[in-house]
Amino acid sequence: MVPLLLVLLLAVILFGLGFAVKAFFWIALVVLMIWALGFLVRSTNAGGTRGRWYRW
Secondary structure, three states, X not given: OHHHHHHHHHHHHHHHHHHHHHHHHHHHHHXXXXXXXXXXXXXXXXXXXXXXXXXX
């Protein structure tokens, strides 16, 4: 009975990790798309030239 519970617990943990990795992958894709859009449509400054695309 204990080995069966350990296998079920392992399956639940691995399923949870797989779901989390997949969710983080989609979140990373959304952030990458927002960053790319911000890079492409950055505003111009008073001189008419493009500003820096980074903030630091």
